[in-house]
Amino acid sequence: MPDTLSQTFSALADPTRRAILARLRLGEASVSQLAEPFLGQMTLPGVTKHLKVLERAGLVTKGREAQWRPCTLNAAPLKDAAEWMDEYRVFMEASLDRLGEYLKTVTPPVGESTRTDAPTTPPPPYDDHR
Amino acid sequence: MPDTLSQTFSALADPTRRAILARLRLGEASVSQLAEPFLGQMTLPGVTKHLKVLERAGLVTKGREAQWRPCTLNAAPLKDAAEWMDEYRVFMEASLDRLGEYLKTVTPPVGESTRTDAPTTPPPPYDDHR
DNA sequence: TTAGTATTATACTTATCAGCTAATTAACTA
């Protein structure tokens, strides 16, 4: 029973599933419509499985209309993921080099704590252990 | 051999690994420093494995300093992931409801194509099938 | 050289995932 965020990232960790989401941005589509671009490389049950993963992650909602299951995009779960990523925006940029240098002056070099008489400094708190 | 984006998302799909990244935002740390918060629930080799996943994804760089392996955050691979997410920003917001209604007026209802004489409309192109 | 610390490697178990084929359900159509 993984947490929501893990489930979201896990669902995104597949190119087929990302392609399905990209397709759904253009509007709702049935299962076979979604499957059509992949049928050369994959069978329909395969696509159904991917859809189930997306459904479990809450990214896709399946309705019923006669024998069709119109699928719609639900991007709400992506919000948490996007917020998580935002925390790292600063570290993504080209300023990474200078930032890295700066951090080296702030963080004591690894191993110092065991080489000196100073007590082992416990690692700083972290906030993402869900 | 999964694509880069899949590898990135896959690496993020684990709370332990996300916690490690969060810790590394504060500065470099050795393997045992990174492992310390988890040693109640996981062994050291377990953490080493998680680090290897992060390393393969290019999110963590391991150096050498005597018997220590100082780990540093490398957020560059997150850039692609963030860009991917940005495409969905519009769909995450509360305006989803109205947007959904709007899309329904644009996209023909599922099944219409087989009920009428119109040729089966092929699904629109998609751009994320990497 | 010996002992101790930090880290990784190996080998194994268990669980999950991605894919397939074949069979099944559910709804429409003639």
Added chain:
DNA sequence: TAGTTAATTAGCTGATAAGTATAATACTAA
């Protein structure tokens, strides 16, 4: 009713992942 289309389920395989315990490696220090 029989046939067709849309989608799912079931059962199987092979690959990968997470976790363990134990052993090996790499370096420091006495």
